[in-house]
Amino acid sequence: MKTVVVTGANSGLGLYASKHLLQKGFMVILACRNLQKAHQAKKWLLKKTKKQAVIEDQIQIAQLDLASFNSIRKFCKALPTNNLYGIICNAGLTYSTPTRFTQDGVEETFGVNHLGHFLMVNLLLSQAQNLQRIAVVASDAHNPEIQQRFPAPHFDKIEDLAYPNDAQVTDWEKEGSQRYVNSKFCNVLFTYQLEQELKKTHREHVLVNAFNPGFIPGTGLGRNTSPITHFMWFHVLPLFSRFFKAIRTADESGLALAQLISDVKVSGKYFDGIQEKPSSQASYDPVRSQRLWWRSEELAHLKINEQIE
Numbered sequence: 001m002k003t004v005v006v007t008g009a010n011s012g013l014g015l016y017a018s019k020h021l022l023q024k025g026f027m028v029i030l031a032c033r034n035l036q037k038a039h040q041a042k043k044w045l046l047k048k049t050k051k052q053a054v055i056e057d058q059i060q061i062a063q064l065d066l067a068s069f070n071s072i073r074k075f076c077k078a079l080p081t082n083n084l085y086g087i088i089c090n091a092g093l094t095y096s097t098p099t100r101f102t103q104d105g106v107e108e109t110f111g112v113n114h115l116g117h118f119l120m121v122n123l124l125l126s127q128a129q130n131l132q133r134i135a136v137v138a139s140d141a142h143n144p145e146i147q148q149r150f151p152a153p154h155f156d157k158i159e160d161l162a163y164p165n166d167a168q169v170t171d172w173e174k175e176g177s178q179r180y181v182n183s184k185f186c187n188v189l190f191t192y193q194l195e196q197e198l199k200k201t202h203r204e205h206v207l208v209n210a211f212n213p214g215f216i217p218g219t220g221l222g223r224n225t226s227p228i229t230h231f232m233w234f235h236v237l238p239l240f241s242r243f244f245k246a247i248r249t250a251d252e253s254g255l256a257l258a259q260l261i262s263d264v265k266v267s268g269k270y271f272d273g274i275q276e277k278p279s280s281q282a283s284y285d286p287v288r289s290q291r292l293w294w295r296s297e298e299l300a301h302l303k304i305n306e307q308i309e
């Protein structure tokens with residue numbers, strides 16, 4: 001059975017994408033940092049897919065903390081990769097408090113949203129011979145040409161993302177948004193560079209695309225925000241999804257994300273739901289994406305024999 005790894009599959013978009021993948025007949029590996037939440041998610045998924053006669057074995061659970069290189073390496077080593085068909089890099093976070101770090105001392109937004117996935121994908125690519133699809137969950141938040149709610153991505157060096165200077169921060173809510181937007185910009189750069197790397201290593205059959213799920217209030221993403229944003233995110237905005245097209249549900253975006261694994265025929269593109277569209281102009285800069293790739297290799301201590309072959 002074709003298998004898809006979904007990171008952060010215990011809630012929000014990842015949970016619903018898993019549901020739709022199961023309904024399409026895939027086996028799903030819920031790659032989660034919290035095993036208790038993963039088991040609850042499995043129970044929920046079995047209930048929701050009863051009609052499709054999804055069996056227990058079709059849902060596997062694996063522990064993965066993207067804020068730890070050690071955990072990522074352990075996860076990849078233990079994963080049976082013979083039937084691994086797809087990877088969804090979905091897990092993500094944002095926060096508006098003073099800097100939090102991964103176990104390896106990297107700022108957490110960059111560390112989890114980009115660097116952890118970068119390492120995981122490289123490790124899995126070097127061992128999964130039947131891998132065909134990769135979807136990287138990004139966000140229109142990276143694109144100042146269409147999105148005014150967020151600041152434009154901005155950083156001088158990749159090192160500044162990994163090891164930011166807190167002394168310069170005066171407003172943690174603003175800084176949290178900036179870091180989130182930067183990390184989502186990295187998701188898009190990573191997708192485009194990965195397509196290039198796959199070409200260089202003659203693995204064009206592995207299709208990689210970035211995905212914007214749209215605005216989905218009510219998911220866990222809003223949990224570490226200021227009290228006002230928190231209240232709006234969880235209690236007010238979800239009520240409007242029926243009336244405003246701009247507000248999507250985790251179910252509809254989860255379906256679009258599952259389709260990006262099951263139906264896509266192109267690579268190196270940006271999808272808004274099921275619609276292919278351009279990402280920001282800045283994201284097409286090959287120098288920036290190449291630089292991000294090289295620096296990420298160093299930051300994640302990726303060894304030559306661990307890379308795509």
Ligand SMILES: NC(=O)c1ccc[n+]([C@@H]2O[C@H](COP(=O)([O-])OP(=O)(O)OC[C@H]3O[C@@H](n4cnc5c(N)ncnc54)[C@H](OP(=O)(O)O)[C@@H]3O)[C@@H](O)[C@H]2O)c1
Nearest residue numbers: 008011012013065066067090091092139215216219220221
């Ligand atoms: N919601 C939106 O409006 C929106 C818009 C654009 C893009 N996105 C993107 O969509 C993706 C999913 O977000 P969501 O809205 O569904 O939020 P969510 O419900 O909070 O889901 C995020 C998932 O990431 C997991 N995660 C966080 N840190 C992790 C770590 N260190 N290791 C492994 N997993 C970790 C969380 O696990 P725990 O439950 O254990 O914390 C959770 O399962 C993110 O990449 C986000 O940037 C969301």
